[in-house]
Amino acid sequence: MPSVIEVTNLHKRYGDKIAVDDVSFTVEQGEIFGILGPNGAGKTTTVECVEGLRTPDGGTVSVLGLDPLRDHTELTRRLGVQLQAGMLPESLRVGEALELYSSFYPRPADWRALLDDLGLPAKARYAALSGGQKQRLSIALALIGNPDIAVLDELTTGLDPQARRDTWALIEGVRARGVTIVLVTHFMEEAERLCDRVALIDAGRVVLIDTPAGLADRAQIEQRLRFRPSRDLDLALLADLPGVTGVTRRGEQIVVTGDDTVVNSVMAVLARNQITAERLRVEQAGLEEAFVQLTRKDVQ
Amino acid sequence: MNGATWRLIAVEGKLSLRDKVAPVWGVACPLVVLVILGSIPALREPITADLTIFDVYVPVLILFNIAILAMTALPTTLAGYRENGVLRRMRTTPVGPVRVLTAQLAANFAIALVAMVFFLLVAGLGFGVDPPRHPLGFAVAWLLATAALLSMGLLVTALVSSRAAATAIGTLLFFPMMFFAGLWVPIAQMPPLLQDISAYTPLGAGMGAFQDAYLGGFPSWPPLVILVAYAVVCAAVAVRWFRWE
Incomplete structure (x- = not known):
């Protein structure tokens, strides 16, 4: 499998605070790659550099052979992003949001089908949605452009256990369509259930990269x-x-x-x-x- | 201009109408004032050879509409978008956040245009107010006043840190600006010092240009130049120092 994301010696500071010290990993086509770590480990900053939302202070990032900053527009056509805190105007209806966002892309997914797949109410206003529905809508917006890669950040934070399981089933369905997925999470159960490989990040550094089972083995727990x-x-x-x-x-x-x-x-x-x-x-x-x-x- | 841009403008227009500020404060409120003032016989008495107080209030209320849209609706909406991550989400799409700003400006412009035509029709058909005698001059004055105001609204959005601050500063600017447009005291009845100050404020300059057009001439250059200056300077500063996050 060819790699679709290559991050090498990524370094990012905010003032004096080092958010990402030294992070390197590659993501292969078609896999679900987990980025796992405690809060404040540098996970979100890392994927924001991959998305071209932040400028790294050091190291290189290549996504689908593109430079996330220089080739930002081309990247946005092929990389779908579900943001941790990415909202929509309060009075925008779900159907309107999907129709609008689908007009942004050259080869969009069928927004009506996506709406049905995710069980979203077309007429409901964004402000009236439940946490789970907002989350599913943000997943739908990440997929609306028919991306090659989807980056999902803190996918199930704040969801109840049932909604979390439903979301996991959904992600497995997305992978089955051939989309490479980068999943940022601090839920171990989520990584164990979904990921092919996991990068464990702590204090801005990669501790190790392995399969979820390999990770458990390596810890040599009694x-x-x-x-x-x-x-x-x-x-x-x-x-x-x-x-x-x-x-x-x-x-x-x-x-x-x-x-x-x-x-x-x-x-x-x-x-x-x-x-x-x-x-x-x-x-x-x-x-x-x-x-x-x-x-x-x-x-x- | 492509499909996405038009769709954005249409959606932003729809959202503006749904969010109530534009239709209630920007359109309905001045319209009600227009109807009330038009119904007071004393205001329909000529104060000069060919103008009544009511005639003077028609352009004031047109400016009221533009000012509400530009100083209240626009900054509150856009600062809210920044606060809620709407602009950030747009950065992850091929369309980008700049076009959301453009669409908001275009949507407010369109609402203002419809409101202006509507006000003139109500004043003309309902109360027999003559339309501006120099329509082209009036159109130019309206375009420049709208551009100046939207630019100022964008500047407020660009520099403040939150939605609450945008609403507060926009509203704070709205009242003195409307004062100098003659909302409470017609400019002609202000003391000379206030009249001089008024001429240099965006709405005072707008009123100056409107009155020239109402009386039959193309607006004189000073108010037009002042409006252009507000539009260009505010837009340039807003674009240069816009806070995206």
Whole structure:
């Protein structure tokens, strides 16, 4: 797959404050690329440089072979943007907005079809829309020009869980049309669900770029096993097992931590001693925890 | 001019009408004043050989309309667009934010044009006020006054930081400007000092040019030059220092 976005050693300051220190990544055609990081990590500034809305202080950005600043007009025809805080006039109706914006592009999408796909009310005024509807409208405006790339910033912030899931299904549908998507988010669940690859950004730098699963692996998070033994047992039996890093008793529960072999070895010990593990729970490390681990490691 | 530009102008026009400021304060309010003043017999008595007080108020109310659109509706709308990220969103499209400003100016211009024709018709057909005796001179005066006012409105938008500030400053400028246009006291009845000041304000100059056209001549140069100066200087400063964010 050819790459459609190349960012190399991007650097951007606002006065004394460094927003983006040193960020490099490439986005390949047809993928959903996540830019993940805590608030204030420099995610939005990075994509604003990609969109040509900000002038970098250092480094290079190339999008579809175009310079976002020099070739801004050509870029806007091929790059759809959903802004974090991009609004419309309050009394503009949804249908009018889509019809108007579709007239801006040389080969626009059918705005009526987009309206139906996104389940938007054509006659409603912008001010009367719910948070979820506003969000879907801003996605529609990002797609109205039939772009090659869509940049979606904080897509589901402020949405309720159902609206968030609906939006995710929508994004998967957009990708199926062959649009490359750059997704800026601080929701791990969102990145895990949607992204092919994720760049983890913290304090203006790329911590790592990997698949969501790879990210979780790299964080090397321990598994945690909780259970209530059917009768009392000597904790030393478990503590001596290979791969186990800790055993603690919490009330009637026993918590064992260790690598991914501990589940099998603990169950084997229990079986040999004719103990059953009641209320057994295994906690798997998700991206959420990987994220916390990796950004913490980076600081240290 | 292409499809997108026309559509933008049409949408901005529609939004201006929906947002109430232009139709209520810009059109209905001066129209009501026009009808009320026209119904007071005392104001229909000639004060000079061929003008009544009411005759003088017709151009004042035309200026009232332009001033509301340019000093209140335009800055409030555009500063609101900047505040709400409408201009920013336009920067991500091939059309760009400059054309939104152009469309707003064009839409307000069109509303002002329709209102002016309407006011003249109401005054003429309803109350028998003669139309300006020098129509071309009147048209030139109206065009330059509208250009000067819209330029000033753009300048207010360009320099203030928020929608609230744009509304406040626009309204603050509106009242003294309307005073010098003779809304409360006809210019002819002002003390000489105020008359001199009035001649240098945009609406005072506009009234001067209108009165020349009403009396049958092409407007004299001083008011026209003053209007052109306001239009050019304000537009240049606004374009140079426009705050996009």
